[in-house]
Amino acid sequence: MIELFMQKEMLFILVLLSCLTYWTTSAQAATDSVAIPIAPSELKGHVGAMVTLPAAGSAFVNKEFSYTDIPGQLVFSDHPEYLDAAGIASRSTVNGAFRIYTYHVNRTDRPIYILTWLVNRTEQPVTVRVIREGLSGPEVNYGYNGQTVLQEYFGTQQERVFTIPPGEFRIADPQLTYKPAKTQQLVHGIYDVVTDGPVDVLVGGAYQTETDPDTLPLLEVSKGGAGRGLFTVTERHAEFTVNDRLAVVRLASGRTEDPWVTGVDQIDNTSVELKGNYGVVYHIDVTVQVSEPRRVRFYMAPGFTSTTCPMAPAIRISDEEHVYYGGDEKGLVVRVPTNGALTLKNGTQAAFLGEIIVYPEQPRVLRLDFMPPGGSCLPAALLAWPVAMDVSAAQDGLIKGLQEALQPWNPPAEFTDDFKQKSALWSWALNEPAFSAGYAEWPDQVYAYGISGPPDGRNNALTVRARLDASGSFRLLTRLIHHWEGYSALISPPYVYLQRLEGNSDNLTVLATGSLQGKVRVGEWFTAQLVAEGNRFSVYIDDALVLEAIDPEDRYQQGRVGFRVNYTPTSISYAALEQLP
Numbered sequence: 208m209i210e211l212f213m214q215k216e217m218l219f220i221l222v223l224l225s226c227l228t229y230w231t232t233s234a235q236a237a238t239d240s241v242a243i244p245i246a247p248s249e250l251k252g253h254v255g256a257m258v259t260l261p262a263a264g265s266a267f268v269n270k271e272f273s274y275t276d277i278p279g280q281l282v283f284s285d286h287p288e289y290l291d292a293a294g295i296a297s298r299s300t301v302n303g304a305f306r307i308y309t310y311h312v313n314r315t316d317r318p319i320y321i322l323t324w325l326v327n328r329t330e331q332p333v334t335v336r337v338i339r340e341g342l343s344g345p346e347v348n349y350g351y352n353g354q355t356v357l358q359e360y361f362g363t364q365q366e367r368v369f370t371i372p373p374g375e376f377r378i379a380d381p382q383l384t385y386k387p388a389k390t391q392q393l394v395h396g397i398y399d400v401v402t403d404g405p406v407d408v409l410v411g412g413a414y415q416t417e418t419d420p421d422t423l424p425l426l427e428v429s430k431g432g433a434g435r436g437l438f439t440v441t442e443r444h445a446e447f448t449v450n451d452r453l454a455v456v457r458l459a460s461g462r463t464e465d466p467w468v469t470g471v472d473q474i475d476n477t478s479v480e481l482k483g484n485y486g487v488v489y490h491i492d493v494t495v496q497v498s499e500p501r502r503v504r505f506y507m508a509p510g511f512t513s514t515t516c517p518m519a520p521a522i523r524i525s526d527e528e529h530v531y532y533g534g535d536e537k538g539l540v541v542r543v544p545t546n547g548a549l550t551l552k553n554g555t556q557a558a559f560l561g562e563i564i565v566y567p568e569q570p571r572v573l574r575l576d577f578m579p580p581g582g583s584c585l586p587a588a589l590l591a592w593p594v595a596m597d598v599s600a601a602q603d604g605l606i607k608g609l610q611e612a613l614q615p616w617n618p619p620a621e622f623t624d625d626f627k628q629k630s631a632l633w634s635w636a637l638n639e640p641a642f643s644a645g646y647a648e649w650p651d652q653v654y655a656y657g658i659s660g661p662p663d664g665r666n667n668a669l670t671v672r673a674r675l676d677a678s679g680s681f682r683l684l685t686r687l688i689h690h691w692e693g694y695s696a697l698i699s700p701p702y703v704y705l706q707r708l709e710g711n712s713d714n715l716t717v718l719a720t721g722s723l724q725g726k727v728r729v730g731e732w733f734t735a736q737l738v739a740e741g742n743r744f745s746v747y748i749d750d751a752l753v754l755e756a757i758d759p760e761d762r763y764q765q766g767r768v769g770f771r772v773n774y775t776p777t778s779i780s781y782a783a784l785e786q787l788p
Contacts (some may be wrong), residue, residue: 247539250561255545263554264508264588279441280305308486318387345392349582438470508557510586664765679775721754
């Protein structure tokens with residue numbers, strides 16, 4: 208669910224800040240130099256890697272930012288957040304450019320389609336252009352869902368165009384007509400839309416995709432959710448300056464320096480505020496001006512101290528000018544974090560956003576785009592942390608995992624790993640293995656990923672020697688865009704399945720099924736290989752071909768490789784990635 212979690216600053220921890228010897232107290236004199244944007248390629252280290260701060264991020268907050276709001280139309284629908292029956296949750300009338308943000312969970316006892324309808328009540332056809340969008344769900348992992356939507360929304364886009372005849376309606380996202388949401392599953396979408404005429408935007412649930420939304424009842428408002436209505440701001444341009452010492456701001460706090468945007472609930476014509484500013488894109492410029500050469504490190508952390516509430520954004524880092532409302536802005540899209548548990552689950556955890564060296568009289572500016580993530584607690588804390596050029600290992604040790612994060616993660620196209628110890632070849636997520644007895648081991652029923660290889664589209668073969676130490680399953684992955692998008696060879700005795708993963712665990716297509724021919728048994732080592740050649744995929748077990756498949760859609764043409772442990776005690780003794788012609 209969307210929640211807000213605000214905590215007071217931990218004043219006593221400020222004493223810790225005065226003990227950090229690499230702080231300086233000198234102030235940077237004003238300069239007429241123009242700050243040069245930082246290109247994502249200049250940021251050193253494993254961007255997105257999880258680290259642990261010496262105190263909760265909220266304890267370091269010491270700065271406010273200035274902002275300028277960009278007027279726009281934001282249709283927000285999260286009230287009632289949980290749909291107890293088929294019906295309409297929100298309704299707004301818009302024209303021209305607008306953003307739709309939907310976030311609803313099925314709380315009925317049967318599957319329901321959670322949809323957004325666009326209704327043309329005029330006597331002329333209306334053309335609809337969807338110029339930027341992100342969708343995730345139906346899904347029960349709400350934090351992962353919100354992060355996935357933002358990753359897609361900030362990523363590369365392809366415009367969709369359709370027409371609504373006079374007096375008719377269309378469903379804004381046809382993907383949602385393919386699969387209803389089961390009980391407790393969330394559907395979350397963000398759409399930047401431009402129309403050449405007025406439309407009514409209705410959001411709600413229906414048991415049939417053909418249902419006319421005008422025949423559905425208006426759902427009763429219940430507790431929960433961040434609100435609903437038509438709001439007057441779609442973008443917030445935020446700026447702050449960093450000198451020689453740590454500077455930290457809160458994003459989406461609702462405080463004086465960052466208030467909630469306001470609007471009108473057109474259903475009952477009441478004034479409303481958007482608690483959380485969900486759907487508002489924060490275009491952020493962090494200008495760094497120093498008095499002596501500094502290493503400047505950027506982090507994003509929860510702006511609260513809870514140890515039970517997660518935060519999982521995705522951001523875009525770019526060296527281009529900010530582009531407002533759905534524009535084609537380029538940049539590096541980063542899941543925050545990209546590893547660990549994939550969410551920041553307490554106030555001391557943070558995602559490392561990279562390091563850059565800044566010199567006097569040569570100010571730099573970090574440009575990033577942030578939207579408060581659905582399914583996460585707020586606020587978020589953005590840290591810019593200058594340190595001395597010769598900062599000591601002891602001082603670096605204040606941030607657990609920093610030395611590892613400072614090393615770039617760019618695994619090669621060919622390698623072998625015997626898993627006798629942890630290597631930089633893999634990005635581990637959710638649960639890291641233990642390294643003992645010459646192999647990696649997950650002795651318990653856990654869920655874990657190992658991701659590797661370059662993110663390009665070259666043909667390759669991934670070979671893994673594994674052992675299932677209990678009945679269960681194991682996956683090899685290829686052309687992986689992120690953890691649930693790409694291709695999977697699911698080894699689940701007595702069968703193997705080649706699947707196209709399309710966003711989450713409930714949204715996949717089985718391309719082929721084969722027999723393991725009795726080759727995979729509990730407690731016995733086996734060697735599995737997944738070969739990707741164009742849109743053809745082959746699976747071998749102990750050098751014997753057990754499955755071949757072609758994806759006629761050729762959905763994923765590039766991505767990384769990896770494997771997944773599926774709640775099954777598992778051991779791995781060998782892995783190799785080979786580049787193919």
